[in-house]
Each structure stands twice: as structure tokens, then as C-alpha cells.
Amino acid sequence: MRVVYFAWVRERVGKSDEMVEPPAGVSTVSDLIDWLRTRGEEYAYAFERPQVIRAAIDHAHVRADAVIAGAREIAFFPPMTGG
Amino acid sequence: MRVVYFAWVRERVGKSDEMVEPPAGVSTVSDLIDWLRTRGEEYAYAFERPQVIRAAIDHAHVRADAVIAGAREIAFFPPMTGG
Amino acid sequence: MTATIRLQREDFDAAVEQAALTRGRTDIGAVVAFTGICRGEGIDALTLEYYAGMAETEIVRHVAEAERRWPLKGVTVIHRFGRFVPGDNIVLVITAAAHRGDAFAAAEFLMDYLKTRAPFWKQEERAGRASWVDARDADDAAAERWSARPHAAE
Amino acid sequence: MTATIRLQREDFDAAVEQAALTRGRTDIGAVVAFTGICRGEGIDALTLEYYAGMAETEIVRHVAEAERRWPLKGVTVIHRFGRFVPGDNIVLVITAAAHRGDAFAAAEFLMDYLKTRAPFWKQEERAGRASWVDARDADDAAAERWSARPHAAE
Numbered sequence: 098m099r100v101v102y103f104a105w106v107r108e109r110v111g112k113s114d115e116m117v118e119p120p121a122g123v124s125t126v127s128d129l130i131d132w133l134r135t136r137g138e139e140y141a142y143a144f145e146r147p148q149v150i151r152a153a154i155d156h157a158h159v160r161a162d163a164v165i166a167g168a169r170e171i172a173f174f175p176p177m178t179g180g
Numbered sequence: 181m182r183v184v185y186f187a188w189v190r191e192r193v194g195k196s197d198e199m200v201e202p203p204a205g206v207s208t209v210s211d212l213i214d215w216l217r218t219r220g221e222e223y224a225y226a227f228e229r230p231q232v233i234r235a236a237i238d239h240a241h242v243r244a245d246a247v248i249a250g251a252r253e254i255a256f257f258p259p260m261t262g263g
Numbered sequence: 264m265t266a267t268i269r270l271q272r273e274d275f276d277a278a279v280e281q282a283a284l285t286r287g288r289t290d291i292g293a294v295v296a297f298t299g300i301c302r303g304e305g306i307d308a309l310t311l312e313y314y315a316g317m318a319e320t321e322i323v324r325h326v327a328e329a330e331r332r333w334p335l336k337g338v339t340v341i342h343r344f345g346r347f348v349p350g351d352n353i354v355l356v357i358t359a360a361a362h363r364g365d366a367f368a369a370a371e372f373l374m375d376y377l378k379t380r381a382p383f384w385k386q387e388e389r390a391g392r393a394s395w396v397d398a399r400d401a402d403d404a405a406a407e408r409w410s411a412r413p414h415a416a417e
Numbered sequence: 418m419t420a421t422i423r424l425q426r427e428d429f430d431a432a433v434e435q436a437a438l439t440r441g442r443t444d445i446g447a448v449v450a451f452t453g454i455c456r457g458e459g460i461d462a463l464t465l466e467y468y469a470g471m472a473e474t475e476i477v478r479h480v481a482e483a484e485r486r487w488p489l490k491g492v493t494v495i496h497r498f499g500r501f502v503p504g505d506n507i508v509l510v511i512t513a514a515a516h517r518g519d520a521f522a523a524a525e526f527l528m529d530y531l532k533t534r535a536p537f538w539k540q541e542e543r544a545g546r547a548s549w550v551d552a553r554d555a556d557d558a559a560a561e562r563w564s565a566r567p568h569a570a571e
Contacts, residue, residue: 101468103466103468103536103538104466104538104540104549105549153468153471153536156468156470156471156474156475157471157474158475158534172468172471172536174468174536174538175538175549175552176533176552177532177533177534177535177536177537177538177552178532178537178538178539178549178550178551178552179465179467179496179508179531179532179535179536179537179538179539180363180453180496180507180508180528180531180532180535180537184314186312186314186382186384187312187384187386187395188395236314236317236382239314239316239317239320239321240317240320241321241380255314255317255382257314257382257384258384258395258398259379259398260378260379260380260381260382260383260384260398261378261383261384261385261395261396261397261398262311262313262342262354262377262378262381262382262383262384262385263299263342263353263354263374263377263378263381263383263517276432277431277432277435277450278430278431278432281431281452285454285504287504288504289455289456289457289458289503289504290456290457290458291454291456292453292454292455292456293451293452293453293454294451294452294454295449295450295451295524296431296449296450296451296452297447297448297449297450297517297520297521298435298447298448298450299446299447299517300439300445300446300447300448301443301446302443302444302445302446302515303443303444304443304444349443350439350441350442350443361456363451363453363525363528363532366451367451367521367524367525367528370449370521371517371521374517374521378517
């Protein structure tokens with residue numbers, strides 16, 4: 098699945114998007130964050146406060162407990178500041 | 181004192197303004213309306229429902245019990261429909 | 264605060280007025296521009312009469328009240344009078360503030376005031392017959408206004 | 418209802434957009450146009466990043482929601498992205514309705530949404546240093562959003 102990052106999450110991870118293949122057992126957005134954090138310092142830094150990170154699956158806001166099975170694109174970003 | 185009329189009050193009275201000299205004892209806006217109603221059919225018609233008539237003294241909204249002594253200009257009009 | 268208040272027969276240009284309010288400024292984060300337009304709905308035309316002198320005084324007073332209630336950077340109120348056909352502009356209220364909540368609240372406050380308390384009266388023409396527009400909300404307020412409070416000038 | 422939704426780098430002209438919404442119509446009595454502007458307050462510039470694809474989808478969905486809640490005649494939402502200096506336009510929301518209450522409510526609803534839920538992020542430049550703008554209100558909402566409701570996708 099494709100993972101995309103925005104704002105300071107993107108800056109900390111050091112890339113705007115990537116393809117990932119999480120192992121079996123990674124079933125929710127929260128699981129995916131936990132798994133990403135194991136992938137290196139930059140991920141640990143980006144997701145050091147998972148409670149402030151927001152997520153979207155296929156362009157729709159989701160909660161941390163949303164199931165990721167079947168997702169084409171998962172996005173992680175900080176609270177939004179548009180308008 | 182000068183009395184001015186607007187909208188259907190003006191149409192019913194048949195003039196937009198006039199100078200009046202109410203007799204002693206006419207001390208409030210309400211008294212003035214009662215006195216005007218005695219001046220002819222057109223006034224009786226214009227003020228037939230005094231509770232819907234609004235008044236202003238010298239460009240400021242006033243209630244029916246406002247004292248008219250010292251007023252330069254008293255206005256009578258229906259509820260406002262601007263905006 | 265910049266305040267522009269005009270009563271006029273001619274049309275207004277909301278863009279020109281808004282530009283005049285914001286030009287060269289960097290302290291304004293939110294501008295709300297309300298335009299009131301003559302609607303069709305079976306009417307051929309609308310004629311707006313107003314109390315010259317009092318209307319200006321009252322609007323100035325309510326713009327000052329809006330400024331007292333919300334931290335505004337600028338306000339423009341333009342109310343037209345005369346005869347209107349459906350689609351014509353009638354009233355423009357622009358409020359400028361640092362934050363949007365203040366601009367929205369002040370614009371609504373000023374429009375509510377203009378609708379119910381500013382000395383303007385609308386007459387409609389339907390099928391060639393003219394009739395004065397009823398002020399339902401204002402009627403309710405009127406009852407309260409005329410209630411017996413001794414010598415209570417507003 | 419007429420709905421225009423655009424995300425763009427270039428500036429917008431509120432007057433042109435409002436004219437496009439109201440031209441030739443006689444069923445519109447009230448138009449509210451909100452313009453969000455880049456404020457100074459010590460910042461040199463603002464950069465706005467957004468999530469292409471999701472932003473459009475989300476705005477379309479919320480315009481539909483506004484239309485469901487209020488009887489609207491037209492809505493325009495234009496959100497710019499890129500780099501802004503103080504005084505630059507950032508966002509335009511125009512709502513048109515028969516009555517002013519509906520136009521005001523819908524414009525506020527859409528702006529509240531754009532501020533807290535649309536996928537845009539602001540970065541400020543102060544004295545040559547860039548920092549991401551904090552979303553205090555959004556943080557509060559975030560706590561609620563991430564609360565434990567099993568499999569509750571929004």
C-alpha cells in the first residue's frame with residue numbers, strides 16, 4: 098500500500114510518500130504507526146506523539162482504530178490549519 | 181414642533197410633514213397620537229392601530245410614553261423593513 | 264477603525280469597497296461582505312423610502328456599537344434607496360477583523376439591526392399594485408418596544 | 418444549486434466569483450462572501466501545503482452537507498496553496514440564499530470546516546525561520562476524533 102506524509106510528518110520522515118508492505122498482524126492505523134516507528138530514527142521522531150497524528154484512508158479521515166485492509170493510500174499528517 | 185410621517189402613515193395622513201402646536205396636556209408621544217387622531221379622518225385612519233406605530237424624537241427611537249417637551253422633530257412610521 | 268457609511272440612490276461595487284477597506288493593510292485576516300439583493304418571487308419592483316438624517320445617525324451609532332462589541336479593523340455600510348427591480352443590489356455590509364468569528368458576528372449584528380431598527384420602509388409592486396411590506400419580526404419587537412416603561416426613551 | 422470548488426495557486430477575484438454566482442438570477446436575496454487573508458503580525462510569509470485529491474473530495478462533501486442543512490442557491494469555495502505574503506488572499510467562501518440567515522450560517526459552517534478538517538497545513542516564516550502553525554482548536558478536536566470507538570471510520 099502507498100503511504101503519504103504531510104507537513105512536519107513529511108519533513109521528519111524525510112519523504113512525501115512510499116510503498117510499504119507491513120507484516121501480518123498490522124491491521125489498524127494504530128498498528129501501522131507502531132510498525133512504522135520501528136523502521137528508523139526518522140520514523141520514531143515523526144510519530145513520537147502518535148496522539149497528535151491524524152490519518153486518512155483513501156482520502157477520508159479515519160480514527161486510529163480503523164482497519165487498513167484493502168486500503169490503497171494511507172496518509173499521515175498533523176492537525177490541519179487551513180482556511 | 182415639526183411632525184414627519186413615513187411609509188403608509190405618510191400616505192394615510194396625506195402629507196410628509198407639518199408644523200403642529202398641540203394644546204397643553206399633550207405631554208407624551210401617546211398623547212400626541214391621541215390628539216392627532218382628533219384632527220380628521222385621515223389622521224384617524226393613519227393612527228387607527230396606535231400599537232403598531234413607531235415614533236422617533238429628534239432622530240432617536242422612543243417609546244409611546246416618551247415626553248415630547250423640547251422636541252424639534254417627531255416622526256411617526258410603521259415597523260421598519262430595511263436591509 | 265475605518266468606517267464608511269453611505270446612503271445612496273446609485274448602485275455600489277462591493278469589490279471597490281472591500282479593496283478600499285483592506286488596501287495596504289496587513290492586520291486584517293478576515294473580511295465578511297454581505298450583499299442584500301432584491302428578489303423576484305412575483306414582485307415587479309421594490310421602492311425603498313428612508314428617514315434622511317435619522318438613518319445616518321442610527322447606522323453610525325450601531326457601527327460604533329459593533330466596534331465596541333468586537334475588535335474590528337474596518338466596517339462599511341452602504342444602503343441604497345429608490346426603486347429596485349429583481350436582481351438589483353440593495354444593501355452592502357463589510358466587516359474586517361483579525362479573526363473570522365468577529366467579522367461574521369459583526370456583519371450579522373449590523374444586518375439584523377438594519378432589518379428591524381433602521382428607518383427604511385419597503386413597498387412592493389405586484390401586478391401593478393403597490394403595497395407596503397409587512398415586518399413580521401419587527402412587529403414582535405414592536406410590542407416589546409411599546410410596552411409600559413415610564414419615560415423610557417431608548 | 419450552483420457549486421464551484423477550486424484549489425489553485427493563483428489569486429482569485431471575489432467580485433468575478435460573486436457575479437458568476439448571481440448573474441441573471443432573481444431568486445437570490447442574500448450573498449455572504451468571506452475572504453481569508455494572510456496577516457502580518459511578525460510573519461514574513463506563509464506557505465500552504467495541501468493533500469491533493471483528498472482536499473477536493475472533502476470540500477465537495479462539506480459543500481453537499483451545507484446544501485443539505487440550509488436552502489442554498491449557490492456556493493463557491495476557492496482555496497489557494499503556495500507561498501503568501503501578508504495581505505495576500507488565501508481563501509474565498511461565497512454562499513447565496515433567499516434569506517440572509519441561511520447564507521451566514523452556511524458560510525460560517527464551511528469556514529469552520531476548512532479551518533479544522535480540510536487537509537491544509539500552514540508554515541510560517543519569521544525572521545527567516547520556518548515553523549509549522551499550531552492548530553490549538555484542532556488539537557482539542559483531535560482528542561475527540563482519536564477516542565476509542567471500535568472501527569469507527571468517519
